[in-house]
Amino acid sequence: MNHYRKVVIFLILLISCYKDPRPIEILEIDNDKIERKALIIGVDGVRSEAISSSSTPFIYNTLSKKNVYFNLSSIVEEHTLSGPNWSSLLTGVHLNKHNVTDNSFNNHNLHQHPPFFKYIEDLTIQKNTVSIVNWQPINDNIISTHVDYSISNINDSNVFNTAKELLINLNPFNPDLVFIHFDELDAVGHQYGFSSLNIEYINQLNILDSYIEELYKLIEEKRSFGEDWIIFIVSDHGGDGTSHYDNNNPHINKTLFISEHPSITFKNNYINNMTDLPISIMTFLGLYNNNFYSNTDGNVIFFEED
Numbered sequence: 001m002n003h004y005r006k007v008v009i010f011l012i013l014l015i016s017c018y019k020d021p022r023p024i025e026i027l028e029i030d031n032d033k034i035e036r037k038a039l040i041i042g043v044d045g046v047r048s049e050a051i052s053s054s055s056t057p058f059i060y061n062t063l064s065k066k067n068v069y070f071n072l073s074s075i076v077e078e079h080t081l082s083g084p085n086w087s088s089l090l091t092g093v094h095l096n097k098h099n100v101t102d103n104s105f106n107n108h109n110l111h112q113h114p115p116f117f118k119y120i121e122d123l124t125i126q127k128n129t130v131s132i133v134n135w136q137p138i139n140d141n142i143i144s145t146h147v148d149y150s151i152s153n154i155n156d157s158n159v160f161n162t163a164k165e166l167l168i169n170l171n172p173f174n175p176d177l178v179f180i181h182f183d184e185l186d187a188v189g190h191q192y193g194f195s196s197l198n199i200e201y202i203n204q205l206n207i208l209d210s211y212i213e214e215l216y217k218l219i220e221e222k223r224s225f226g227e228d229w230i231i232f233i234v235s236d237h238g239g240d241g242t243s244h245y246d247n248n249n250p251h252i253n254k255t256l257f258i259s260e261h262p263s264i265t266f267k268n269n270y271i272n273n274m275t276d277l278p279i280s281i282m283t284f285l286g287l288y289n290n291n292f293y294s295n296t297d298g299n300v301i302f303f304e305e306d
């Protein structure tokens with residue numbers, strides 16, 4: 001028996017200036033879920049067709065054997081670039097709201113639609129939040145002011161090693177929410193071509209698959225010590241030839257979206273979109289903010305517990 005207990009923590013009347021009073025912000029924490037944790041693995045430029053038993057054995061087996069949600073045809077934003085899509089994945093709103101139309105981030109509206117890390121930090125400062133990214137604009141423009149620890153502009157191997165170090169049991173930082181971003185697959189795609197027929201692209205995917213497998217094993221170890229982690233593996237766009245500009249091309253406008261947890265029930269017939277990640281994580285962590293929930297374009301990808 002697991003009673004759904006929500007504790008209303010506080011109400012804040014936010015008044016930015018007297019001509020523009022903001023709505024009341026209602027914040028709730030579900031104490032049954034507050035210890036839960038999440039790892040989000042972001043891989044730039046995954047053309048899903050390249051996922052296979054030989055190129056990505058770990059991911060491939062995960063899809064068929066574990067308790068997972070997966071969509072290898074996850075539709076991306078109409079601007080098939082990194083800036084718009086990482087913004088949608090991390091804020092939970094579509095491009096028409098966050099207004100990140102390209103990689104310059106000019107005229108963005110991220111102050112009005114911040115990343116979900118902000119809502120989590122506002123709700124509970126005890127959560128240790130981390131963002132480790134290869135492609136620096138993600139941290140500079142979207143995340144870094146809203147997390148406890150961020151590191152940018154490091155190569156994929158350093159992203160992996162930094163994440164690994166943080167996730168090793170007994171690391172004193174004890175992370176609760178970890179976002180990592182690998183960028184070298186996209187770079188290889190631009191140089192040699194995004195294709196399952198391209199050995200450079202496949203080799204790079206294979207390296208990432210082994211990184212992801214190792215991180216997964218660390219999470220499994222944490223689970224064995226009683227920690228309750230959900231994992232996401234997401235990407236921002238696919239690619240064709242050496243680019244990813246044509247938003248009508250299905251090799252470009254679709255990519256992968258995967259989540260794994262040992263016991264929650266995923267909506268396996270549900271077709272996700274890029275904005276489903278934040279609300280799914282907020283719900284998993286038992287955190288509620290009415291302003292976030294009323295603005296998000298996303299849906300929860302699993303059935304909510306009682």
Ligand SMILES: [Zn+2]
Nearest residue numbers: 045186190244
């Ligand atoms: Zn690219």
